[in-house]
Amino acid sequence: MTRSSDTHGSPRNDGNQHNGSSHDGGNAVDSLRALLAPTIDTRGNLREIILIPLAAVFMALLIGALIMMATSVEPHIILRSFVAMADGSVGSLNAISETLTASIPLVLAGLGIGLAFRAGLFNIGAEGQMVVGGLMAAVVSFSVTGLPMALHLPLVLVSGLLVGGLYAAIAGFLRAATGAHEVISTIMLNLISIRLLDYLLRQPFIQKEGRSDPISKAVLETAELPRLLSFIDPNLRLHFGLFLMLGAVILIYWLLYRSKLGFAFRISGENPDAARYAGIRAGLTIVIAMAIAGGLAGLAGAAQVTGVLGRATPGFTAGIGFDAIAVALLGRSHPVGILLAGVLFGALEAGGRQMQVDAGVSIDMISIIQALIIIFVAAPLLVKRIMPFLFADRPKEDADHG
Amino acid sequence: MNIELRGISKRFGSVQANRNISLDIRASEVLGLLGENGAGKSTLMNVLSGLYQPDSGDILIDGTPVRFDGPGDSIAAGIGMVHQHFMLVPVFSVVENVILGVEPTGSADFLDLAAARDQVQAINARYGMDVPSDVLIEDLPVGIQQRVEILKVLFRSADVLILDEPTAVLTPQEVEAFFGIVRALRDAGKAIVFITHKLHEIIEIADKVSVLRQGEIVGGGVPSEFSEADLAEMMVGRPVSFSVGRGTATPGEDVLDLRDVTLVDASLEVRLHQIAMSVRAGEIVGIAGVQGNGQTELVEAITGLAPVASGQVMFAGTDITASSVRQRHCMGIAHIPEDRQKSGMVSAFTVAENMVLNSYYDDSVARGVQIDWHRAEEQAAAACLKFDVRTPSVFLDAGGLSGGNQQKMVVARELERGVRLVVASQPTRGVDVGSIEFIHKQLVACRDAGNAVLIISSELDEILDLSDRIYVMYEGQITAEFDNSSSQADRGAIGLAMAGANRTAAA
Incomplete structure (x- = not known):
């Protein structure tokens, strides 16, 4: 309301016009250098990107404490639950291992959602893509035999990735060819995948021999993601997926900000009209973006099956594909942000389990806190209003002679 | 009061x-x-x-x-x-x-x-x-x-x-x-x-x-x-010249040639009806007309944004009727879109990113599958200086620039590469006087370098100022053509044609 809607006269425009006369004077080389110098503006942005999630986490924990108080949990129990949360997430080597283990599928699937989001697509289907990817990985992991690990494991992971990618590409294709919105189609594909999983787990070539309940055969040893810290303690669950996760972060960062394809994604996401005018083929871009997003989710499913679970069971994805939406949102669809957000959610997950054990507070409280974090991150103005001191601008030197 | x-x-x-x-x-x-x-x-x-x-x-x-x-x-x-x-x-x-x-x-x-x-x-x-x-x-x-x-x-x-x-x-x-x-x-x-x-x-x-x-x-x-x-x-704050000071045109071969182009939109309405027109090398052709008489569709037909129902679009002797937007772009067709905010730029992108919005895939800035951002940024900075785009830095969001500077940025992007045909749609809409003068000079310079320039504008003054020839569009047809090269065409006659007076004569 306080800004005029037309293109002129808004404060920001005026600002750039006045400041902008910088290359009127001076020689051309200086002017070029000035244009290419890093800007101060980005620093302010960076501060906000870091501060808002931190403030959001703090306030979410605070409200979590208030809720516990309102349900007459003793203050010392609340304190103990927070201590347990810290202890269970970062308090020991095992805790850190658990945190990172939990963050691997969150980050992988979150990267896919964030990438799709950058391309202007809302991929709600990570859960389903994880299911089909994980299931495919499981099938390949026990049905292909006689391969050495160096071949078998990559084959398993790639098959999970491919199937997840193909599954998501269905939604992309429907959007591109018929205009069916990907939110609707990915939700439906989620439902299909979950039922498909239940159905297939009872099929003889998948179901574990001698069992009547739906459970797959076990992943062969040659297809297991090796545990990284077993030389210290065989119970530490952190597995090789950690490197898949870090590699994916770097790869997606490169894709989005360095590659031609990623630039096309970002143009399509920010301004589909400009993308069309720039000669970018909208349909193809949508299908490819969805396929990559689904591939990452499929890989997340495969990593979960071969690194943690050792088999596929009904609901083995445990809602990670949905939590990953929150991770992508919290990480502002930036690969590094998603990594940090995924590790935070992994920590809440691991800490929450400890909280339940030590303080007897239900793990549901963790879900509430996660949801609160997302609400605060989605409403940055609210955070700024509640904690204005964090975002107060230092007085600018040039304020008097603008 | x-x-x-x-x-x-x-x-x-x-x-x-x-x-x-x-x-x-x-x-x-x-x-x-x-x-x-x-x-x-x-x-x-x-x-x-x-x-x-x-x-x-x-x-x-x-x-x-x-x-x-x-x-x-x-x-x-x-x-x-x-x-x-x-x-x-x-x-x-x-x-x-x-x-x-x-x-x-x-x-x-x-x-x-x-x-x-x-x-x-x-x-x-x-x-x-x-x-x-x-x-x-x-x-x-x-x-x-x-x-x-x-x-x-x-x-x-x-x-x-x-x-x-x-x-x-x-x-x-x-x-x-x-x-x-x-x-x-x-x-x-x-x-x-x-x-x-x-x-x-x-x-x-x-x-x-x-x-x-x-x-x-x-x-x-x-x-x-x-x-x-x-x-x-x-x-x-400084003297401004109004007449663009364009010399006599020396038109060469046809660069753009539309042969009975008819365009039908998604709701099956005829938007362009048998358009026949040409733009030659070294000449500026203006399309006058009240907005909504098919100018937008004409631009879409030329740039490949919309398929034509019948007829041919010829570019330098080649039939490009079936070519994609990108193919036409690579052949040397530049397009300054009528609504820069909506389709000509990405406000949330930096000036440097906007400068390569439709050439990022090209070898001038790309290496294999990767974009060489250093090169892109240097080129953007140079283009900003050459085209007087006033921004403190190429790393700032283009959305923060004034309308005139945004438009100069788009013009810079389109003209800063080897082009043979410039399609400039409302090139100075919502732009300040200083920038209008600058953009007009650039378009004339582009003509003088031997390129074909097509200007579509709802400002009749702009058309009269810049064009060597003028077509008038009315209800999806070209209803009149005026020579504007040596002496200025009759403003009144153009106005009448814009209002539909020549319709029956041409139909």
Whole structure:
């Protein structure tokens, strides 16, 4: 309301016009250098990107404490639950291992959602893509035999990735060819995948021999993601997926900000009209973006099956594909942000389990806190209003002679 | 009612948008407020309409200081603003739009539409506005929609009308009619503030003029005492040349040749009907016409954004009818889109990113599958200097630039590579005088370098200024062609063709 809607006269425009006369004077080389110098503006942005999630986490924990108080949990129990949360997430080597283990599928699937989001697509289907990817990985992991690990494991992971990618590409294709919105189609594909999983787990070539309940055969040893810290303690669950996760972060960062394809994604996401005018083929871009997003989710499913679970069971994805939406949102669809957000959610997950054990507070409280974090991150103005001191601008030197 | 602004200052952060501005707005007078984009006109009017509170200075109504805490206060005081972008409900009738928010009610608080209609019609008749009361807004031409906006403020008994760039959306004929209404309002005792950056309009309609530059009043007086050149110099701060100074064209071969091109849109309506036209190397061809007569579709057919139903698009002797946007781009067709914000740029991207928006895949900035951003940034910086794009850095978001600088950025991107045909659609819409001059010079330079240039503009002056040949479009057809190379074509005849006079002759 306080800004005029037309293109002129808004404060920001005026600002750039006045400041902008910088290359009127001076020689051309200086002017070029000035244009290419890093800007101060980005620093302010960076501060906000870091501060808002931190403030959001703090306030979410605070409200979590208030809720516990309102349900007459003793203050010392609340304190103990927070201590347990810290202890269970970062308090020991095992805790850190658990945190990172939990963050691997969150980050992988979150990267896919964030990438799709950058391309202007809302991929709600990570859960389903994880299911089909994980299931495919499981099938390949026990049905292909006689391969050495160096071949078998990559084959398993790639098959999970491919199937997840193909599954998501269905939604992309429907959007591109018929205009069916990907939110609707990915939700439906989620439902299909979950039922498909239940159905297939009872099929003889998948179901574990001698069992009547739906459970797959076990992943062969040659297809297991090796545990990284077993030389210290065989119970530490952190597995090789950690490197898949870090590699994916770097790869997606490169894709989005360095590659031609990623630039096309970002143009399509920010301004589909400009993308069309720039000669970018909208349909193809949508299908490819969805396929990559689904591939990452499929890989997340495969990593979960071969690194943690050792088999596929009904609901083995445990809602990670949905939590990953929150991770992508919290990480502002930036690969590094998603990594940090995924590790935070992994920590809440691991800490929450400890909280339940030590303080007897239900793990549901963790879900509430996660949801609160997302609400605060989605409403940055609210955070700024509640904690204005964090975002107060230092007085600018040039304020008097603008 | 007279309004006096006394020493109004308004600052946003480090930017002084208005500095010590004093204005006299008098009853029965049209005050022209002239200034480039970003000069502070809109800020000043937002202060007057209560959207902003000034940091210092007073607003006096008939000598009494007043304070506006919001738009409601200013409307109650009798100030009415007609925005550049209409704020109408398309599926409501004229009367419904006019009364929205101040509905007259009868017994038991029921809406009294009959009384409302009478009131609206009375205002209508008084100022000769000729607006039908019961037609839906979406069925009315833009010129009439604008009158509905004026009806709205008059219905709220405004004595002071602020008109923000009112002629931007009108055809020459509509402008004439609109000026008639403005004069009728003035003669009825209304005070009118007419905001524009078009000099000839000020000279024609304003009784007084004030010129704003960089937030300050830099001059003013009775418009007839100034020439257009004087006003322009005051507005820009340096002498501005109006005639582009284009030499005689030396046209060569056909670069673009449309052969009976027909285009049908998604709802199966014929948008272009058997268009036959050409643009030669070393020549500027202008397309004149009232907006919405197929110009947009013509550009889409040439640039490959929309498929044609029949006919051929020939480029330098090759049939490109089936070529994609990118293929045509690579062949050397540059496109300056009619709406830069909507389709010509990405506001959230940096200037550097915008500069390679449609060439990022090209070997000039890409290495394999990767974009060489260092090279792209250096090229962008060089292009900013060459095309006078005023930004402190190529790493700033393009959305923060003024309209003129955004447009120069788009022009730079399109012209800074080997092109043979430039399709420039509304190349200077919403752009300040200084940038208009610059962009025009660039287009002429492009022609002189032996390229074909096609300009589509709803500003007839721009077409007449730049073009060597002029086609007039009406209802999806080319209805007239004029030679404009040695002497200027007959403005009146073009105007008539734009209004559809030649339709039968050509059909």
